[in-house]
Amino acid sequence: MTLLKIKGVRKTFTNGEIEEEILKGINLSLKEGEVTAMVGASGSGKSTLLTIAAGLQPTSDGQVIFEGENMSIMSSEEVRKVRASKFGFVFQFAYLVPFLTVEEQLQLMLDVSETKLKKQEQKNEVNRILKLVGMDHRKMAYPSSLSGGERQRVAIARAIIHKPKVLFADEPTASLDSKKSEEVMLLIRDLTKTLNITTLMVTHDEEMLVYTDRIIKMSDGVILQDVI
Template structure:
């Protein structure tokens, strides 16, 4: 089932009197339970496409449909609500809150969403996901004491704790070595399938494409497959 549909998406940036068209009309569909990898050279537009799909910036032209609803016509408050409850995000850096333990990172995300779980239920949900990501033994640790791989696993757990429909991952393994990169991608693949999440991922690492169900090549703001 298609959960996210991008229709003729274009994006133009204006720098003084100059214009740069980064996306030139991209149409793309993402299905439930699949990982779609966006690849292409630096400056091709893949990260711009991901941020538009995630509601982090607006397209100049075209529309984005999430479960049939037109995200392009939503207010900023509606988009913020969508990001807090239906979308999850992983970036190159983990962006963990330095003064929160691993467990509290997850609980914070639950509080930001519209969860109706009570405090103990929130802790139980966090514990369940930390066990899945092999981080339960580090639940009381602070980010400064975590390894690079542990930080990124914590970021994955935080992104998924509120059970989003779509996971947006921008170079999620860029800061990791080869072994840790594979571990993170195996984890994302496993959770995408078991939690029936749709994942859109930007990557430069060809080895990571082995974990994708679909690979989309972006070149000069257009799709080339």
């Protein structure tokens, strides 16, 4: 089922008297249970498209349709609520809170996303997700004692703890070695299938594309190639 649609999206930035069109009428539909990777040179527009799809910045023109609702005409508060409850985010670096344990990182996310779980339900859900990502044995550890791969696993757990419909991943393996990168990509792929979510990812690492269902190649603000 199509979950997220991008229709005729354009994005223009103005620098003084110079106007630059970063996205030039992008059309894209994303389905549940699929990992879609966007590739292209720096400046191709892939990161801009990711942030627009995620409601992190507005379009200059066009629509972002999520679950049949046009996010482009929502208020900033309405978009924030969608992001908090329906979207999950994984970045190049884990950005874990240094003074919180692994368990507390996930509990904090549940609080921020305004889930209505009771304390024991929260604890059960945290344990379930940590086991799913292979980090249940480290739930009392602090970020400083984790390896890079472990920190990224916790970041992924934090991104899915509130049961989002879409996972946005911006260069999720860029700070990892090849072995850890493969492990993280396998985890993202497996979680996408197991939880039937939609994953949209930006990456420069072409070796990670074997773990995706679809590859979108961008250049100069347009989609050059869309391979399923």
